[in-house]
Amino acid sequence: MKPINQKAWWLVLPVVICVAFSAVLPLMTVVNYSVQDIISPERRVFVGTEWFAAVMRDEELHAALWRQLTFSLAVLAVEIPLGIALALSMPARGWRASLVLVLVALSLLIPWNVVGTIWQIYGRADIGLLGAALAWLGVDYSYTGDATDAWITVLAMDVWHWTPLVALLCYAGLRSIPDAYYQAARIDGASRLAVFRYIQLPKLRGVLMIAVLLRFMDSFMIYTEPFVLTGGGPGNATTFLSQYLTQKAVGQFDLGPAAAFSLIYFLIILLLCFILYNWMQRVGTADREGAGHE
Amino acid sequence: MFAWMVWTTPVAVFFCCIALMLVGMTVWEIKAPTVSRKGFLPIATTRGDRLFIGLLAAAYINLGFIGLAGKLAEWLSLAQEPSIWISFVVSMAVLALILRRG
Numbered sequence: 001m002k003p004i005n006q007k008a009w010w011l012v013l014p015v016v017i018c019v020a021f022s023a024v025l026p027l028m029t030v031v032n033y034s035v036q037d038i039i040s041p042e043r044r045v046f047v048g049t050e051w052f053a054a055v056m057r058d059e060e061l062h063a064a065l066w067r068q069l070t071f072s073l074a075v076l077a078v079e080i081p082l083g084i085a086l087a088l089s090m091p092a093r094g095w096r097a098s099l100v101l102v103l104v105a106l107s108l109l110i111p112w113n114v115v116g117t118i119w120q121i122y123g124r125a126d127i128g129l130l131g132a133a134l135a136w137l138g139v140d141y142s143y144t145g146d147a148t149d150a151w152i153t154v155l156a157m158d159v160w161h162w163t164p165l166v167a168l169l170c171y172a173g174l175r176s177i178p179d180a181y182y183q184a185a186r187i188d189g190a191s192r193l194a195v196f197r198y199i200q201l202p203k204l205r206g207v208l209m210i211a212v213l214l215r216f217m218d219s220f221m222i223y224t225e226p227f228v229l230t231g232g233g234p235g236n237a238t239t240f241l242s243q244y245l246t247q248k249a250v251g252q253f254d255l256g257p258a259a260a261f262s263l264i265y266f267l268i269i270l271l272l273c274f275i276l277y278n279w280m281q282r283v284g285t286a287d288r289e290g291a292g293h294e
Numbered sequence: 295m296f297a298w299m300v301w302t303t304p305v306a307v308f309f310c311c312i313a314l315m316l317v318g319m320t321v322w323e324i325k326a327p328t329v330s331r332k333g334f335l336p337i338a339t340t341r342g343d344r345l346f347i348g349l350l351a352a353a354y355i356n357l358g359f360i361g362l363a364g365k366l367a368e369w370l371s372l373a374q375e376p377s378i379w380i381s382f383v384v385s386m387a388v389l390a391l392i393l394r395r396g
Contacts, residue, residue: 004328004340005327006323025299028305028309029298031305031308032301033300035305036302041297052357053361057361274350
């Protein structure tokens with residue numbers, strides 16, 4: 001097999017220097033924090049792996065991790081199919097296409113904390129449209145009192161906020177498919193489903209990979225919206241990992257455990273992104289090989 | 295200048311090892327460019343991929359051991375929790391295995 005030429009890596013050197021300053025040095029500091037009990041900058045005690053042990057055995061952290069994983073998987077399960085469906089139903093050209101694009105992109109322009117506030121009002125039974133409508137229908141709904149309602153509201157809010165991103169990415173992917181493919185499918189008498197399965201979906205693989213990674217990482221680090229909407233409650237029902245981390249670091253000022261937890265959080269994201277990336281690369285390679293054999 | 299980073303010797307040693315590893319891998323790469331190959335891992339990997347996977351696996355082994363050390367002491371009726379040097383040696387063995395045969 002031919003060796004791979006790696007000289008192009010030198011071109012990323014400026015980025016490496018910037019990242020070193022903005023990310024690597026702070027990360028090194030976090031590692032230092034994670035092995036010490038810092039009472040004040042002058043008074044600190046080396047504690048070894050004690051904070052890691054405390055964090056790894058923390059039942060509340062385990063619960064927050066499961067909540068987070070369930071939430072992120074639910075986000076992907078809803079937003080990816082919905083985004084694809086939305087992109088497929090959007091007009092391809094003309095003034096309607098421009099109008100729909102602007103309308104779809106609107107929610108992406110709203111800052112996170114405003115999204116939280118919008119949904120906070122929207123879900124209230126006394127002044128909010130959603131809350132009042134559900135109350136009128138006789139549905140017992142309260143995102144501040146019921147854990148399931150709160151969880152579903154946070155999920156609905158994320159879907160409302162971010163599905164347009166998936167839709168826009170898929171829309172761009174769909175527009176890049178040459179007409180020749182559709183013409184060939186028409187000649188073969190392919191059904192709408194077959195066109196989607198064998199032309200559109202494989203061609204969307206690249207943008208879908210970006211969408212899955214972006215949505216997974218973003219939802220895994222979600223903080224502002226649930227913080228504004230539910231404050232992590234009721235109880236701990238919507239306390240996701242980053243909020244739990246903030247409670248530890250800023251609320252209780254436990255810098256050591258918070259640093260240890262940050263590193264574990266970092267490792268989890270690194271592993272999951274690595275698995276997702278490789279899985280999607282593999283699906284792509286299998287598709288290309290399959291196409292080659294046909 | 296770097297006082298705000300509250301350095302400790304073990305962390306400094308750790309990052310020196312990482313830096314040396316990166317320099318070593320770069321020199322190795324220049325002298326003998328890597329070839330993507332398939333070992334026992336489910337994907338074809340280059341040398342850098344295997345180092346990344348190996349280091350990630352090593353981190354998880356150490357974390358898992360720290361998390362389970364209390365339970366291990368209970369199950370094996372040990373007077374105190376087992377030393378983390380055990381997981382360190384195991385993780386380095388796993389790293390070497392992945393680098394060599396992954």
